[in-house]
């Protein structure tokens with residue numbers, strides 16, 4: 001028999017949230033270990049930071065920042081969905097306002113750096 | 114006259130008493146044919162031993178739900194031409210429930226959880242009292258009214274992946290029923306309802322993936338009802354029980 005059809009937006013948001021959460025849980029210990037090098041072993045940290053110039057490493061890091069962003073917004077979305085008894089149109093307006101504000105602030109940030 | 118078109122229908126057969134296997138039937142297409150019509154045609158013309166369940170044929174009784182191409186649907190109101198994929202359909206018993214035989218799923222766990230979620234009326238008055246008036250516009254009543262058209266079809270229960278992963282989870286329909294009663298001005302035991310839905314397998318097990326709301330044939334929204342229970346149980350946790 002066929003697999004169950006699940007491809008609707010809320011389910012996709014749910015699976016994205018779970019995968020990004022697991023990805024973060026796997027990555028964060030490593031991330032903190034690298035940070036700890038700054039205190040314990042500066043030379044090794046420098047060696048690692050040189051490595052981070054590599055394209056592949058950059059790509060991986062971008063992916064991890066993406067995971068955090070996805071998980072954070074996914075989590076905020078869930079908390080809003082469950083804790084704020086809003087009507088569907090209120091939710092649409094809130095999502096539009098948030099993404100609009102986020103977009104403007106990112107452009108601002110990119111111009112600043 | 115042209116040849117009648119033929120639909121290739123794969124039906125899941127068997128159950129605990131016989132091995133389960135898919136069986137293919139060739140069913141003539143008719144105009145405005147529903148999936149239930151297809152199943153009935155097979156039972157009446159091809160194999161009288163095919164077991165399935167229906168009663169009202171008009172989307173009222175909630176007994177005809179099956180998996181159709183992997184989606185839980187009320188078969189009496191699902192038109193074949195809406196679900197036909199390349200001249201084929203796959204029909205199976207509802208997911209997340211034990212199979213009795215062929216297309217008939219055992220609904221007992223579904224209804225047992227309905228009771229476990231305190232989905233029953235706790236009266237405020239007796240038959241000797243005058244009937245209390247309820248304002249239909251009052252916010253709590255509006256919230257309760259959103260959930261009362263549930264036909265107990267178990268489609269949401271079959272759609273829910275949390276049910277699939279946790280046999281204790283009460284499921285969307287039972288929890289929505291609890292939320293309806295919680296908002297019912299004529300229900301006297303809100304604490305019993307919140308107790309029933311806040312334990313293991315209760316409303317906090319729901320991950321808001323929304324398959325219940327996406328597939329409910331009556332357009333109900335168990336996802337939001339469960340979110341309501343999450344808020345109500347949490348508020349009670351911080352504010353304490355009503356005395």
Ligand code: HEM
Nearest residue numbers: 017018021022024025028071072074075076078079319320
């Ligand atoms: C950035 C702020 C964060 C927010 C707002 C957030 C929010 C949430 C929420 C609301 C859930 C519940 C999801 C559900 O019920 O299905 C959740 C689940 C989860 N989070 Fe986060 N989280 C954050 C950061 C993190 C971090 C840093 C990690 C990594 C250690 C993490 C790992 C997980 C995992 C593994 C789950 C389980 C996924 C699931 O149940 O589907 N989260 N998060």
Ligand code: SF4
Nearest residue numbers: 273319322323324325
């Ligand atoms: S929203 Fe909750 S009840 Fe509905 S399908 Fe998802 S986990 Fe199940």
Ligand code: SF4
Nearest residue numbers: 263264266267269329
């Ligand atoms: S909530 Fe909808 S899908 Fe679930 S049992 Fe009731 S009518 Fe069926």
Ligand code: FES
Nearest residue numbers: 170172175177189
């Ligand atoms: S037969 Fe009653 S709902 Fe389909």
